[in-house]
Amino acid sequence: YLVAKAFDAFQVLQKALERDSCSSINASNVTAKNRENLLNCMKKVNLDGFTGEIKFDENGRRKGIHLEIMNLQGNSLKKVGKWNAAQRAVFYDSVLPNIRQPDRGSLDGSFHKVVVAEDTPFVMIKHGEDGSISYEGFCIDLLKQLAKMLHFTYEIYLSPDGQYGGITENNTWDGMMGELVNKRADIALAGLTVTEVRAKAFDFSVPFMHYTDDILLKRRSSNEDTTFNAQFMHPFHDDVWVATLVTLMVISVSTFALNYFSPYGYKDKNGKGTSEDFSFINSVWFTWSCMLQQGAETQPRSLSGRILAGCYWFCILIWVSTYTANLAAFFTVKNTQQGINNLEDVLRSSYKVGIRDNTAIEHFFKASEYDQHRKIWHRIETGNNKFKSTPQAIQWVRETKESLFIYDGPILRNVANQPPCDLVSVPGLSTAKGYALAFQAGSPNVSEFSLALLRLNEQGFLGKLKRKWWDGTNNCPLEQTTKLTRINLNSMLEVYIVLGAGMLVAFFTMIGEILWSRRHKRKIETKSETNRKLKSLDVLPNQDRPPIPGKPRADAFF
Numbered sequence: 001y002l003v004a005k006a007f008d009a010f011q012v013l014q015k016a017l018e019r020d021s022c023s024s025i026n027a028s029n030v031t032a033k034n035r036e037n038l039l040n041c042m043k044k045v046n047l048d049g050f051t052g053e054i055k056f057d058e059n060g061r062r063k064g065i066h067l068e069i070m071n072l073q074g075n076s077l078k079k080v081g082k083w084n085a086a087q088r089a090v091f092y093d094s095v096l097p098n099i100r101q102p103d104r105g106s107l108d109g110s111f112h113k114v115v116v117a118e119d120t121p122f123v124m125i126k127h128g129e130d131g132s133i134s135y136e137g138f139c140i141d142l143l144k145q146l147a148k149m150l151h152f153t154y155e156i157y158l159s160p161d162g163q164y165g166g167i168t169e170n171n172t173w174d175g176m177m178g179e180l181v182n183k184r185a186d187i188a189l190a191g192l193t194v195t196e197v198r199a200k201a202f203d204f205s206v207p208f209m210h211y212t213d214d215i216l217l218k219r220r221s222s223n224e225d226t227t228f229n230a231q232f233m234h235p236f237h238d239d240v241w242v243a244t245l246v247t248l249m250v251i252s253v254s255t256f257a258l259n260y261f262s263p264y265g266y267k268d269k270n271g272k273g274t275s276e277d278f279s280f281i282n283s284v285w286f287t288w289s290c291m292l293q294q295g296a297e298t299q300p301r302s303l304s305g306r307i308l309a310g311c312y313w314f315c316i317l318i319w320v321s322t323y324t325a326n327l328a329a330f331f332t333v334k335n336t337q338q339g340i341n342n343l344e345d346v347l348r349s350s351y352k353v354g355i356r357d358n359t360a361i362e363h364f365f366k367a368s369e370y371d372q373h374r375k376i377w378h379r380i381e382t383g384n385n386k387f388k389s390t391p392q393a394i395q396w397v398r399e400t401k402e403s404l405f406i407y408d409g410p411i412l413r414n415v416a417n418q419p420p421c422d423l424v425s426v427p428g429l430s431t432a433k434g435y436a437l438a439f440q441a442g443s444p445n446v447s448e449f450s451l452a453l454l455r456l457n458e459q460g461f462l463g464k465l466k467r468k469w470w471d472g473t474n475n476c477p478l479e480q481t482t483k484l485t486r487i488n489l490n491s492m493l494e495v496y497i498v499l500g501a502g503m504l505v506a507f508f509t510m511i512g513e514i515l516w517s518r519r520h521k522r523k524i525e526t527k528s529e530t531n532r533k534l535k536s537l538d539v540l541p542n543q544d545r546p547p548i549p550g551k552p553r554a555d556a557f558f
Contacts, residue, residue: 149452162389216407
């Protein structure tokens, strides 16, 4: 079949290159446009090959594939089925006619005893007012749905010791697994992890949930951190603070220079330099007052100084707004980073490490040859921090200073989302694991349960259950998980570009002011000199000539 596919592929390529739009493609110098043209030509190919009719859709996928399923029986091939995109695999005959298929068992109307172990939110016990006991949780809802699909009945009972089960010193199984071995239960249902040791002794369905192990520790309170770390400087990166100080000095000098050299600035009594109103000290005061949004008593008088001040005020607006917004975020958003954020942090700390006894996580650390895991296991054994139940371990974390509990991620995340909301779950081990149903070895019903679980997953039922028992039971305030980043110089670059452009415009304006002032002075001086000469010659213009006395009127004396 592979040879036939290869031959058909060469035929498709040949037919594509024979088309006019692709015949000129040079194999020694293929461009992106050539590749696109060749692909379009191949999509248009339609021929009968060894693997049947060959034609492609607009996405380049082959259409109308029809395959015959052949089975080698004796010395000849026999057609036992067909495959196409619409019907998938359809079999006419048994693929393995000479091999007896194992009896999958019939669950219709059957009865099963199900052993469970309490672990929130997978299995939880409810006590009624009349003393009755009922069960609820993720696994209970899953069992109800499976019973509805496969038409069986069941009876639930709690594991005698409340444990999942493991191999004891006497080489026997205890907990739920012991119930299966002793045939007191048909199914073990809980947040039960599939491990190598368990898989050798029991049959498991396909996993109904995959997970990784997390770390549970006490949430760090903001009041616990008494170290002075200048949090008011956190919104900006160090380079922004340096640039800000440099900006203040440059603006102070520039403002003073513009006022000093501009002929329209504050001048002394002689009309030169600068007056005390806008001395260098007052220029610095003006710059700092604007930065702190307080305003200054004296502001630039010249046009060039006002242009620089306007650009500077615009930059201050952006600077202060950015700083205020980021500072508020730093103070109001809860920082999710604890002292411990991963397994490496655990090794670098002096935290006590606890695990649950006789569980997959204990077997993992005990059997692991990885140096990091061996160090964790040594710390566990040294402190003898193995707990019989999850609530016991959680209480230990709450009451013991610098302690943490490593366990199944789904369970710990649920615990962290329950009042009093004083615990936090952080990533621990990256090794993926799976929860599954456990059966007695050789159980004929495993495949039916596995198929049912796969069907429930495809229908979205498992995802719906997960949202119900995790997202729907979150009783703690939603925590901000947005990562707070300090503003760096690149983020403020446009602001400094505007300020720099404003400085250039201001200095060019100052030069224009100087030139205009000199021209105006020359014009006045020229006019004064002309008037003086005309006066000396008694040829003053009419507006400058004294009035000529007129002839007195007749009634002037009355």
